[in-house]
Amino acid sequence: MNLVQKLEQFPRVQMLWGKTPIVRAENISSETGIELYIKRDDLTGLALGGNKTRKLEFLMGEALACHYDTVITAGAVHSNHALQTAAAAKKLGLDVILVLRGKEENRGNLLMDKLLHADVRVYDVKTGRELNNIMQDIASDLKSNGRKPFIIPIGGSNPTGVLGYIKAAAEIVEQEQEMKLDFDYVISPTSSGGTQTGLLLGFKVLKPVTKILNIGVGDPREELLEDVLNLINKTSEAIGIKADINYENLKAVTVDGYGFGGYGTIVKEVIDVIRYAASKEGFYLDPVYSGKAFYGMLDLVNKRIIPQGSKVLFIHTGGLGGIFQYEEIIKDML
Numbered sequence: 001m002n003l004v005q006k007l008e009q010f011p012r013v014q015m016l017w018g019k020t021p022i023v024r025a026e027n028i029s030s031e032t033g034i035e036l037y038i039k040r041d042d043l044t045g046l047a048l049g050g051n052k053t054r055k056l057e058f059l060m061g062e063a064l065a066c067h068y069d070t071v072i073t074a075g076a077v078h079s080n081h082a083l084q085t086a087a088a089a090k091k092l093g094l095d096v097i098l099v100l101r102g103k104e105e106n107r108g109n110l111l112m113d114k115l116l117h118a119d120v121r122v123y124d125v126k127t128g129r130e131l132n133n134i135m136q137d138i139a140s141d142l143k144s145n146g147r148k149p150f151i152i153p154i155g156g157s158n159p160t161g162v163l164g165y166i167k168a169a170a171e172i173v174e175q176e177q178e179m180k181l182d183f184d185y186v187i188s189p190t191s192s193g194g195t196q197t198g199l200l201l202g203f204k205v206l207k208p209v210t211k212i213l214n215i216g217v218g219d220p221r222e223e224l225l226e227d228v229l230n231l232i233n234k235t236s237e238a239i240g241i242k243a244d245i246n247y248e249n250l251k252a253v254t255v256d257g258y259g260f261g262g263y264g265t266i267v268k269e270v271i272d273v274i275r276y277a278a279s280k281e282g283f284y285l286d287p288v289y290s291g292k293a294f295y296g297m298l299d300l301v302n303k304r305i306i307p308q309g310s311k312v313l314f315i316h317t318g319g320l321g322g323i324f325q326y327e328e329i330i331k332d333m334l
């Protein structure tokens, strides 16, 4: 059984419109000396689009197959994952509770959550990990009232969610054949690690010569590496593939140094990169994830760590709502 057939064994609900486009970034290519292409995973079609749609196809497949009636998930108030999960659940007729961390201001993704009637609960806690206990308490309450809650972890990053990015790897390899392209590098942001894990596993099986680089966006590095290694092991076991990726391999492809002080910091260097990409190519990166990763990619090109002439695919993972969530901070940086 090949990898695609293995993926077909898992329940999945179609949420994407179809394959997301791969487009050549003509102007940035000529300015940087690489051949840059963008995989437009910001255009998946659910809510404001983004990488979570791919994970949710499998997560919602599991929810329906197991007859859950309420989806609970967590994240920061600006969470793109929470918004997309709410949209997916609502579309499928399931109840949804979002357990969010931060200040309750009705803007950006939080406003979008409320517009689709999600049950939004905002807590003033410091870490995402504290939200896990709150989700458990909510689930216990629901169970004692006869409901069937389904907890989706932060970022949708469990082995079921990772299947979405293994499938994305297969989609990219197929598009390379259709478009007669052959990428040297595939680059994406990484935070809860599901996107990274799926790409690493998918390319390991389908096209191991491609270098996968995942750029950290400010999460604690050791926690990220530990989480991804754990996800790699659990997912490869679930799907029946041999990963052969150890801590040292993982460390080498998980790029550090572009977090700008930590997860969720909004900084002028990244806002300038958002403006650069928008003014050269007409698409918008976001200030929390894809903007930091794009900054990192351009820096690796400047330093010639990514050699001139390389064919590079940058995965635009979405996050548009982040611009509106942080418009007050961003407007002072213009």
Ligand SMILES: Cc1ncc(COP(=O)(O)O)c(C=O)c1O
Binding pocket: 050, 051, 079, 080, 081, 155, 157, 189, 190, 191, 192, 193, 194, 195, 196, 286, 289, 290, 317, 318, 319
């Ligand atoms: C826009 C965007 N890009 C990238 C990521 C990181 O993906 P992952 O959590 O799979 O590492 C996220 C996660 O929330 C996101 O919302």
